[in-house]
Amino acid sequence: MADIGKLLSPQSVAVVGASSDVQGLRGRILQTILSHPFAGKVYPVSRSATEVQGLKAYRSADILPELADLAILIVPAQYVPRELERCGRAGIKAAMILSSGFAEEGEAGAHMQDEIAGIARRYDMAVSGPNSEGFANIPAAFCPTFSPVLDKNAGPIKPARSLGAGKVSVISQSGGLGFAVFDRARPRNLAFQHVVSTGNEAALEASDFLDYMLDEGMTDIFLLLLEDVKSPERFKLVVEKALRAGKPIIVGKIGRSEAGSRAVTSHTAALAGSQTAYRAMFDRYGLIEAHEFDDMIDLAVGFLACGDRLPAGNRVGICTSSGGAGVWMADACAMAGLEVPVLDDATRKLIDPHIPSYGTSQNPVDSTAQGVHKMGYATFAQLVAQSSLTDSVVVVVTARRSAFLEGDLPKLKDLKKNSRKPVFMWTYTLPADRSVEILNEAGYPLFTGALGCARTMRALADYRALREQTLKNLQTVPAPHPGRAKVRAALAATGDTVLSEWRARPLFDVYGIGGNGGTLVRSVAEAQAAAKTIGQPVALKVQSPDIPHKTEAGGIALNIGIDDTGTAYERVLANAVRYMPTARIEGVLVQAMAPAGREVIVGINRDQRWGPLLMVGLGGILVETVHDVALAPVPLDRDAALALLGRLSGAALLGPYRGMPEADTGALADLMVKLSLFASDHAEDIAEIDLNPVIVHGKGDGVTVVDALIVKRTPHAAERHAAAE
């Protein structure tokens, strides 16, 4: 296994292609390394110079005075494979390739990139890039990058006093964005461990670095800037490992929009997978998505300051000395989905003596400027934190002047030490640098955006809840179903791509999905007999592998009485033949009409990148007009299925609605769990499953799968996918 430690924390480094011309990248990289107090040895390698930037230069990386831990390559693309090979042969175990001109420039470049991957494998080297902007190991002050953000004049790389004891690392496919996030975090006093740009990822991927840093144990929060995940299975394993370790991953997904994803593919030749699938994966593994750099940093600040004291719920107590600013924060909390409950009488009785008559202890607790001047911020925050009605506290301060905060500092430190609930600070004026320093030193995150503050608090609570739920789910990964082999054989035996309902049902039956299969009939007489046996109004549905969309074809008749069954049979058949004269008709399915209930769609779709995802949506209109669907990777357990239902905007429809009793969401969740196992057991064989509609009856009355369809993954499609990947 390639040793990323040699790459990120080397004792000795060869810079292959180094130059004295600091206007060019080949000079800048060495200049930047030398401008920081890195303790390791640095060896310039140059074909033309004997000295580079005051250091003795060597003609090649294999004739250095010692075996370098790391080779940095910044020679023209066409020489990279040769130089890398030379390093590998010499026994150098890590290389970072800054040179560009590979897959991002077309086929010849892609070929060279494959060569690089081959060399890395052959010599078991940890190889990062090509087309990387380098990285920075902050504690080691080792900064092999040409990012201007790490120029010697760009400011200190470590804060004088950092917020909390933890550290943040950035892993980014785009160097520009990764270093920009580091740069923007500077005023927030975050301590960083690594900032890594992974470039084209010929060998090492973002997941590999994440995995290494989890093992290294020096990073507490990860900021991930992700254009694409090349190895989805590896990614899943690593983010699950992070979730287990309780190390939050904040992710900025690049290329979410059509124009953005068009640009990603053009500038890195990456394949932009489906964004909804990415989101489903993030949701599953507790990755927190953010859409602004400063939101990512807010989240990092919040997580770092809280450590393991994440809020147990969404109830916030707000303390303020400015009425207006307190209201502004209460509004922000509501927008973020947090509750701001009126405090309990016992707590209010403790607060009231400290505030003047024009203040209030209800929540927001408006202690007024007078109250705060008398008692300080910490006293109120502490009283609010001890209420059983709060899960967290936000203190609204004006951090424009630091003197007052300075006076409150001992009490603030006590509160930080003693409270198990997170306490955030939000300043509505611009903070003085010293105020930030004082508060950060006392362990408090200071936010300048009210929404940023509130959303961060919400994200912390969500992360805690999701982590608890997901770890449970991951512990109980279900075994394949005992009927798996039987279904797989049946799927293999079917020549058609589309399995219409009567052929899909028996397969679902094996997994306990469905019921109400109905009878396949092939004549008027059989249809009438079936209707008579059923003894209530029936549905008739043409079955043909060539007609997956029966409604469109007029191949369905609903609510048919016994007397009309014969006519209906002839009608749906005639419609189907008219719709597609060449269609192979397998017969007509006669089923009892389902009793009333909510109409739901449950399905499986195979994402090119992430494999099968379960989709659930409510009612025809909600799905079709406002795209109210929720997705999750398979398999999922009952809690996860219920949580998925809760994420639908129209979830209220499942409660008591228009005279209907509460829906049997438990039965719906069970169906989802079973279908997810089916999809997971047959992930390679299935492209799509539609249970549409499923009727969810009142509590205790279960669900009826009214229609069902399986679309197999054809070898052709599978190949096409593989080629695209």
Add this chain to the structure above:
Amino acid sequence: MADIGKLLSPQSVAVVGASSDVQGLRGRILQTILSHPFAGKVYPVSRSATEVQGLKAYRSADILPELADLAILIVPAQYVPRELERCGRAGIKAAMILSSGFAEEGEAGAHMQDEIAGIARRYDMAVSGPNSEGFANIPAAFCPTFSPVLDKNAGPIKPARSLGAGKVSVISQSGGLGFAVFDRARPRNLAFQHVVSTGNEAALEASDFLDYMLDEGMTDIFLLLLEDVKSPERFKLVVEKALRAGKPIIVGKIGRSEAGSRAVTSHTAALAGSQTAYRAMFDRYGLIEAHEFDDMIDLAVGFLACGDRLPAGNRVGICTSSGGAGVWMADACAMAGLEVPVLDDATRKLIDPHIPSYGTSQNPVDSTAQGVHKMGYATFAQLVAQSSLTDSVVVVVTARRSAFLEGDLPKLKDLKKNSRKPVFMWTYTLPADRSVEILNEAGYPLFTGALGCARTMRALADYRALREQTLKNLQTVPAPHPGRAKVRAALAATGDTVLSEWRARPLFDVYGIGGNGGTLVRSVAEAQAAAKTIGQPVALKVQSPDIPHKTEAGGIALNIGIDDTGTAYERVLANAVRYMPTARIEGVLVQAMAPAGREVIVGINRDQRWGPLLMVGLGGILVETVHDVALAPVPLDRDAALALLGRLSGAALLGPYRGMPEADTGALADLMVKLSLFASDHAEDIAEIDLNPVIVHGKGDGVTVVDALIVKRTPHAAERHAAAE
């Protein structure tokens, strides 16, 4: 008419209650005034001191060497009326009351506040406050406020070089928030005209200041922080005036959430109106709502930089030197609802020669670092701006170092001068101060948030479109309907609060709303006769002023054949009587069943603050589960009605849907227009109107109002509202 000019721009000022103790507010206010180079005369007024902060003090405001333009009052609340009276008698025409202890402290304080209002009226004085934090007239360097933001050490009040030629003013009910916004705008080089905190608004309201500043003509952009609007009609007139003048108002509404509005009422005794009604008013008059201070400032920066060159549409061209950052911006644009179209071939042919092979001209135009180093940012921006496919341009820069921008400056200035399309800059790294200065000087707004940048561009385009549409609408305010008097008389003649369908229909008929009135029957025989005349399945609906919700009462029978009409008649009557034995039953309405179509709800609700609002929502489920409704004040024209429909999340339902043809949205819009006139004509008499459901048929086939109800505004309710107001 009180002269706000005397208040905001006085030549001479009395500070009543001034003190030498600068630890207290009474000393701070004078200290702050004196610390800025205000050219007017300042007279401390003190009962105890003969000299205050080095100035000769006077015993009262009526014995100054000259008649002061403005009196600032900072004496204890109980002395305020007496001192204000004294000022009025002396001929002082403006006063600002900083003292607190009025309506925010209960009934006695509210009474004193009324006294203040009376004195202001009596002496025709411009009176601001009480409970105000003061204001600042920035060009005059007159800063009568105790906000720490205007302390002499808090930094300059005018930028050395300002962005554009325009000015921004802040009007805020909360002093803390108003001055905080000014403070936060400092690093953005915005020039300010006024920052005003209006406090409790005993006399002058935010609208009055807005009106004055519009007349004054020195302010180009308004930032409004609004807890509540006390005089809605005045507010509407003034914001309409601003819209006509093309002066954008960016509004931060305080107290939007339940907890927030609870806190507003507790800290200012203001009445928090319905937030949806506020939003409908903002939408109508083009006020741009923002939820973060920094978003408000972003918007001000964007509007100020663009002046009258607002984008004509939503199509953005993006220029970038960093691939990743370009994608990030493209994603942000998509989130903000902007389009990032692939550029036309002609434009791409002009760009391509300037960029290396690994760049792209598609859009985002990734000119790569190399391309930008060769040509500068301006060249690419100019090429993208001249494409017929773009309405605006965003340039992604790294403003960490200013040298490069400095070199590009002449071309940037040319572009600014020549392009009619707005060009925004976004920096993904932290900008150097000098970079901000250079870009601002050249007239470019520089954003640090990608979403903030994109949302601002979107807001500019929206403002332009909405302004054009709304001004047209406002020009054609419809005359009252000729039948108005007749309907008014009929409403007055009705003793009941609820007008059930058969009594409401004739009133709607006058306005051309409805049709399909049906027949009121009072016996089985009449019911059967009516059904026979109709000659197709009918609906039967019990009519009673005591049963507005007929479905709940079982008072409706649908889809009844002629033979079943008698039974159905008896059934609905029996149900109604069982539901409410004391109900006065007026009869049963027999109507033809409406042909199929989309179910829509159209209604009127009277907001306590803003009067009647028209509401429209699609389909039962969308309204009931995801609250998909849109509101607008009445009356509205056809374009506004169509725009309102477009704002529904489920708007797609009105297009071709599930085999149904496109809905007759024109007919629906006509109905909305007529109903809005009805509501506007009878605003004082009507509490609620429900047309629910309205069936919208296919294009050309119009709409059917299936059920209708009017709830009159009772004298009791009207009084209660008046009392609350």
